[in-house]
Amino acid sequence: MKRIYIILIMLVCFIGGAQAHDMDGAFEKGNNLYTKGSYKAAAEQYQKIIDAGYSSSKLFYNAGNAYYKQKLYAKAILCYERAYRLSPSDAAINHNLELARLQIKDKVEPVPTFFVVEWLSAIRSWLSANGWAWLSITSLLICGLLFVAYRFTGTLITKKIAFSSSSFFMLLFLFSVWNASVQTKKITEPNTAIVLSPVVVVKSSPDENGKELFIVHEGTKLTFTETPPVEGWTEVRIADGNTGWIQNSTFEII
């Protein structure tokens, strides 16, 4: 009985490994195609991996590049945004995302936010969800170790240093947990999307006959509002604060 389990586990591992290996091969192939300049074929390779249910910041970044080179800026932005979520502090991803955003038609003036909120989100974007999760664990560990040090070292000065840094790491732990939860929520309940249809009319109500409020072009980032979606329609907000209903078929969730 036990042996069967072991065999089964090994089999699963083997298949999984083989598939992942296959995907690594496709990634390599995509990179080679990209180097040769056949961006379309490269994008197909990358897309194959994405469609197979894999994700990695490198994969999304390279796919974004392949789409960018084909001037499919909306898809490029979608890929870059996904890459950005996985490694928000990557300079290349940020650079390319910014460039791709310059290529789209809609130049939305973002609503200014309170500077503290801006700072916090800037700090949050230093690490990905997993990065914050690991940081929370690490800081908790360091906090604990320093507390032990505080308790058990002899001299007053070391006690003081140990206590204050322990408190700091406690705060860091709480901060990381908060950031990790916010970042993870973006993965578990994604609420942003990129418009993929060339032109979309945003309506005042979730039906075809609704009053036309404004139009958005491909590549524009949408944020879902709290309003629950109505069959086939979702209420969205764009960066300048305007809200309206948009058909689900016209965008893709990041």
Add this chain to the structure above:
Amino acid sequence: MKRIAIILTILATALGALADNVTFVAKAPRVVAVGEQFQLKYDVNVMPDDFYNPDIKNFDVLAGPNRSQFRSTTIVNGQVSTTSSISYTYILEAAREGKFTLPAAVVKVNGRTYTSNSIVVEVVKGESSSSSSRGGGNSSSGGEARSSSRADVLLRMEVNKTSLYRGEFLIATLKLYSRADLENLGEPKFPSFNGFWNQVVEDNDLKLNFVREKYNGKIYESAVIRRYVLFPQQVGTLTIDPFQLTASVIERSAPQSAFDAFFGGGGVRATKRLSSVPISISVKDLPSGAPASFNGAVGSFSIASGLSRSKVRANDAVNLTVKITGTGNIKLVDAPKISFPADFDSFDAKVSDNVKTAASGSVGTKTFEYSFIPRSKGSYTIPALEFTYFDIKSRTYKTIKTQSLPIEVAPDPTGGSGSGLQGADKESIKLLGQDIKYIKVGSPALAPAGNYFFNTTSYWIVLILVLVVVVALFILLAKRERESSDTVFVKNKRANKVAHQRLKKAEMLIKSGDTHGFYEEMLKALWGYLSDKLAIPVADLSKERAKELLESKGVDNEIISELIQVVEECEFARYAPGGQGEEKSDRFNVAIAAISKLEQTIKR
């Protein structure tokens, strides 16, 4: 043989072509008086082979048919064209009042027969017994002529309807009726047609074309001066102002002499200001319930639309042409509103019309040309255009639609960001000059999509593990510390206790002046302690012996020497005079410390 056949064929074709141009028309006045003589003329433009006399009934044929021939040859730029016409003329006299038909005549030209039109002639009661055609004859009595001369020339405004819908059209005809010799006409004052939108019917011949017409039981020569197509713009009763004209007439009077009559004299020139009677027109409003797309078109229309191209590139201009064709107030039709797809830039329509105003109303086509520019790629549909008009015949609103037009927009080959001029600030221009960073190579570190670590079981396990490690470490360290601190403390305490017990008596003597006693007690206690500790009698104990034994027990040399020193000092001080209290307490403390240390070192 064959050649003859060809020639014959050519000939036949030529003749056939010739025969096709045959016109055969009957002409006669439409109104005549009883007893009046008039001409009936059959004109044919080709020499006929045969002319069949019509069977003329109800009229007395006084003469005819008289055949007359007319031929003209014109040479224009060396091209010779010949026209000829043959007329068969009858002189008829109407015998009775009534409406009679002059039958058609038949001619034969090149073996084909042609039939002329037939003419209906109205015969009215003659007002004078000896009336001749076209007022040429003299009136029988001057008085009668004078009395009738006032009505000899008159203006009339004829309308084909007096009650109509707003937007519907009516035709107003200005006519001049005359029974006298008109010499001159002038100073016309045409009506202003307040409340109407008017169009003058473009008649080809501007000259007055007089025909006979019966009016008020009299025969007049009438001519149309002008025709108007009028579109009422207001609801209610509208009045068409009179039309005024000055006419010079030669009023005939009875000839004074035969000489006068012969030279056509005897007439008096009179100038009259003529005026037509104003006409009231009642205009009804269009029935309610007009569809939203109705914008005032009345008549009968059709609509068509088309695109200049159905496949374009983004940012290319495209034309949408909408043509409205029909009869009615077409010139007043507004450009229909077209709802272009939201992303298109559209411009105002360019309007052109080709409308002819004829006696049957305004007929023609109005063309609207809309220019628009698609800005993004995609498949779009220009929605069907609705056009509603009020149909006069059925008195209902009719809505006609164009086809919806699909348009395929390909991406702009120039990159599409041509319209990116909007809001391109300095920073973005700087950035546009750059290219994207190159792809990343190496292992992609693939993970299943939607993978996350926070708040998963493994996260909590790791977190708890960390907590467990820290807590375990804490507990471990605390335990160890407690253990170590416990033994030292207890030992210390006990050793101190032993030392204090031993030196109890000495301690009591520190503050007393008995120095000798103090040191005696000190030595006694120390030696007693050492003998106890080393398990040898006091008598056998010497400093050297004690040192040896202590060393053998593994006691630190420092402690031993300290102890020995205290003993020596006490022995010395025992016999020394004086001695300070401070010295005593110092030695006492040293002794206590030494014993304590010894106690900790040597296990019992």
